[in-house]
Amino acid sequence: MARALINVPAKPKRGEIIEIKTLMSHPMETGFRPGMDGQLIPRDIIEKFVCTYNGEVVFSALLHPAITANPFISFTTIATESGTLVFSWTDNKGETQVQTASIQVE
Amino acid sequence: MNRLACLILIGMALPAVAQDARKSGFDFMGPDTQAMQKDDLANPGMLSVLEGETLWNTPAGKTQKSCASCHGDATQSMKGVAARYPAIDTKTQSAMDLSGRIIQCRVERQEAPAPQREGRELLSLSAFVGRQSRDMPISPPQDAKLAATRAQGATLYSARMGQLNFSCAQCHDDNAGGHLGAAPIPQAHPNGYPLYRLEWQALGSLQRRFRNCMSGMRAEPFAAGSTEAIALEAFLMERAAGMRLETPAVRP
């Protein structure tokens, strides 16, 4: 099970706009590349990325093959309260990987 | 063109001289790629380091012992290790690279199947072990047996090979700083391996990089784990002695 590198700033102040950086391990195989046998390697990409903050969706993204392997996504959110951030990555076969991070708001 | 070659030769012959003309591949990269390497949260090589850390702590093989069972905390026990490979294996009395050492441990001490060179398991473990020497100076061991290996590596470095009849030295000594097509030619110091190469969209070993170059020269690439590949690495690490290890580096 691949892991992601996630950066949630430590101890943000309530109301502060924080930047969250995520880097997920994934080949983002486009489906346009021929393999050794000359046949196209099937598409294997992350299509959807969602971040919830104490259960509410605060950010999401739809990705296409043009996004680089090991997708890097950075976005901002307001540090409203302490709790849990849940990140999910869903691929084009519908399989989802989830990772969580806690957030401590002063 | 020849000025740089002279500078490198002088730099190697007189280590006491303050001016070091040697530059890391890092210095030949654009600012975006440099920024990617410097940020542990943006460096895709760190994903492999994370995986390697998990493997380090996972029991393996018939013994069901993890690396940690013998080596404990890698941040202590593995500090400086990657900086002094290739080294002479006391048992076989031949030169061994870090990947070879990891394979040996897996097979002989953990009694696990040999991990494949360029496979995910070995790359993750070597990235994790290599990371523990990051920022340390490359410190090749002063061993007489290793000198013979290095001499072999030096010969390979200067030998013309392949249909294009190029030697490594022609690009990386004589033309470093120039361009091959659109790509800048670095000095070929292996001070960041295994590294994340944008061209590969993946982490890869020094030997993979050798294979790329040699295919490009229309030469028969060295077999994975071969004595030639290890000899060339030993030569290059001596040539890069004292330079900072950047593992896991990012390169274009």
Place this chain on the structure above:
Amino acid sequence: MNTTRRQFTLLAAGASIALMTPAHATPEKMQLAIDAFTGGKPVKEGRVKLDISLLVENGNSVPLNVLVDSPMTKDNHVTRIGLFNEKNPLPDVAIFNLTPRSGRAQIATRMRLNDTQFITAIAEMSDGTFFSAKSEVIVTMPACVEE
């Protein structure tokens, strides 16, 4: 560019592999993708800042940053940011969905670019209007070429 015979041989080898890639997006296809995103509504240039290197050394991983001028309040915020290109195999790159909880309309990611081309970023506002920015990126080492 000073191309020697040896350099040419290596470039030709790369180019022959590049010719194997399939048909790709065009400026017209990019416009169709943008129209699908906007529903055909008018798009005004401005308020969107697309930060991407003018000259990229490797098309496999091109970092970019989009920042939209918006107060990000409940009544006035960016709802979506769409990214489009005109020469990769597909014109769509990504769509980012924002909320007032975003605080700032800012995203960063890394994309693949297989040739020198224009990239367009389009922001949809909560009042249904669209704003855009366009940047030309020169790619010296394209992506989508088998090593």
